[in-house]
Amino acid sequence: MRPLLTLAAAEACGGAESEAMPLACAVECIHTYSLIHDDLPAMDDDDLRRGNPTNHKVYGEGIAILAGDALLTQAFEIAAKCNAWPRYTHQDIVLEIARASGSLQLIAGQVADLEGEARKDVTIKDLKYIHERKTSALLCCSVRLGGMSANCTPAKLEALTKFGYNVGLAFQVIDDILDVTQSTEELGKTAGKDLNADKTTYPAVMGLEKSRREARRLTKKAFDALEPFRGRARALQALAEYLLHRTN
Amino acid sequence: MRPLLTLAAAEACGGAESEAMPLACAVECIHTYSLIHDDLPAMDDDDLRRGNPTNHKVYGEGIAILAGDALLTQAFEIAAKCNAWPRYTHQDIVLEIARASGSLQLIAGQVADLEGEARKDVTIKDLKYIHERKTSALLCCSVRLGGMSANCTPAKLEALTKFGYNVGLAFQVIDDILDVTQSTEELGKTAGKDLNADKTTYPAVMGLEKSRREARRLTKKAFDALEPFRGRARALQALAEYLLHRTN
Numbered sequence: 001m002r003p004l005l006t007l008a009a010a011e012a013c014g015g016a017e018s019e020a021m022p023l024a025c026a027v028e029c030i031h032t033y034s035l036i037h038d039d040l041p042a043m044d045d046d047d048l049r050r051g052n053p054t055n056h057k058v059y060g061e062g063i064a065i066l067a068g069d070a071l072l073t074q075a076f077e078i079a080a081k082c083n084a085w086p087r088y089t090h091q092d093i094v095l096e097i098a099r100a101s102g103s104l105q106l107i108a109g110q111v112a113d114l115e116g117e118a119r120k121d122v123t124i125k126d127l128k129y130i131h132e133r134k135t136s137a138l139l140c141c142s143v144r145l146g147g148m149s150a151n152c153t154p155a156k157l158e159a160l161t162k163f164g165y166n167v168g169l170a171f172q173v174i175d176d177i178l179d180v181t182q183s184t185e186e187l188g189k190t191a192g193k194d195l196n197a198d199k200t201t202y203p204a205v206m207g208l209e210k211s212r213r214e215a216r217r218l219t220k221k222a223f224d225a226l227e228p229f230r231g232r233a234r235a236l237q238a239l240a241e242y243l244l245h246r247t248n
Numbered sequence: 249m250r251p252l253l254t255l256a257a258a259e260a261c262g263g264a265e266s267e268a269m270p271l272a273c274a275v276e277c278i279h280t281y282s283l284i285h286d287d288l289p290a291m292d293d294d295d296l297r298r299g300n301p302t303n304h305k306v307y308g309e310g311i312a313i314l315a316g317d318a319l320l321t322q323a324f325e326i327a328a329k330c331n332a333w334p335r336y337t338h339q340d341i342v343l344e345i346a347r348a349s350g351s352l353q354l355i356a357g358q359v360a361d362l363e364g365e366a367r368k369d370v371t372i373k374d375l376k377y378i379h380e381r382k383t384s385a386l387l388c389c390s391v392r393l394g395g396m397s398a399n400c401t402p403a404k405l406e407a408l409t410k411f412g413y414n415v416g417l418a419f420q421v422i423d424d425i426l427d428v429t430q431s432t433e434e435l436g437k438t439a440g441k442d443l444n445a446d447k448t449t450y451p452a453v454m455g456l457e458k459s460r461r462e463a464r465r466l467t468k469k470a471f472d473a474l475e476p477f478r479g480r481a482r483a484l485q486a487l488a489e490y491l492l493h494r495t496n
Contacts, residue, residue: 062288
């Protein structure tokens with residue numbers, strides 16, 4: 001999903017796929033590293049991912065930790081090797097990835113998620129804090145890197161940021177909904193996990209119907225952000241539509 | 249030790265400490281991340297580091313994994329924010345750190361170390377492979393970044409590479425020696441660990457005296473590499489001397 005968003009954002013800004021591809025790969029390295037570490041016994045302790053046993057189930061915890069470390073490092077190597085433009089330099093690109101993945105965004109979200117599991121009083125505000133950092137930050141980064149690879153204007157970068165932020169939040173609300181409505185087989189990961197872990201989720205707090213409405217509201221905000229691209233953002237729109245209607 | 253090497257290398261090349269300092273910090277972030285992950289139960293399973301309980305002992309495994317991830321990411325943010333020169337750009341600096349820390353160097357060393365623990369037939373050649381990747385790669389990177397921050401010539405960068413490589417190997421041979429000759433209190437980390445884990449070490453394979461001679465030989469090679477700097481590399485020389493004579 002994230003590399004597709006990078007390529008689609010580049011397309012929306014009139015860029016070439018070949019220029020966006022390395023950054024799409026860097027984004028996927030970051031995402032995969034975060035999943036491998038997130039699935040570890042000391043974190044979410046998950047046995048299944050994308051319908052397959054998780055990394056540590058197959059290779060052991062030590063190798064899973066190192067695989068995540070290697071992918072995180074690889075993302076920066078790829079980013080430093082890509083083509084860059086005067087408007088968006090290697091410095092901008094590396095900073096973009098480092099900030100989205102760093103201690104104020106992705107890691108802060110993971111820490112809050114981990115600490116939330118030990119508490120019973122997690123609010124919707126806490127949940128949004130986590131979703132913004134665990135999901136929106138990297139989705140924003142994914143589309144912004146696509147725009148940067150296409151040498152887009154600052155105004156378009158701003159529009160992509162709004163799109164990525166709202167798609168990220170919508171994505172997480174839908175994730176919460178799917179966890180309670182789908183089977184493990186349909187999801188490709190353990191279903192009902194949040195419920196069993198007594199985790200605060202959107203459906204648990206505001207009910208299923210209201211959660212679905214919230215997901216639609218956020219997706220609409222994402223669509224609205226694409227206005228400046230007019231007809232060029234069809235791929236980005238299609239990806240957002242897919243996110244709203246996905247079943248796993 | 250590693251940030252001091254960065255500052256000393258910058259000094260040897262006539263650079264300013266203020267220019268080298270961000271890169272010294274980036275190097276320390278990488279080193280500390282690698283220690284936190286290396287101490288985890290799934291890796292070396294160590295309870296003590298620098299005389300204090302290890303990160304996961306104090307904060308739990310989940311937070312220790314995330315602390316390492318955050319420090320690794322932080323290194324790249326710091327590197328991308330430093331000043332850069334036409335000769336050594338942000339691209340060069342980020343690539344330098346990514347390669348030394350990546351799947352062909354630091355991570356490859358950790359994987360080989362982890363796999364070696366399960367085997368009884370680790371040779372001196374295997375051990376050197378591990379030391380080159382687990383230690384020399386980052387020590388090389390530390391001094392090279394110092395040289396880069398001082399806008400040094402390619403010949404001087406080459407000399408720093410040789411120095412860092414040999415200091416790294418010497419450092420590890422001495423680490424092996426200290427593990428069998430010093431107490432836990434003197435080391436600030438658990439002594440005799442390699443011996444108890446039945447790990448292949450230099451003293452175990454070639455004996456203490458030969459290991460000490462090997463450390464001296466490697467340190468001499470490191471000193472010889474500093475010849476092009478003449479009188480300017482006194483701090484680098486002092487650090488190498490300290491490494492050979494340290495007791496913890």
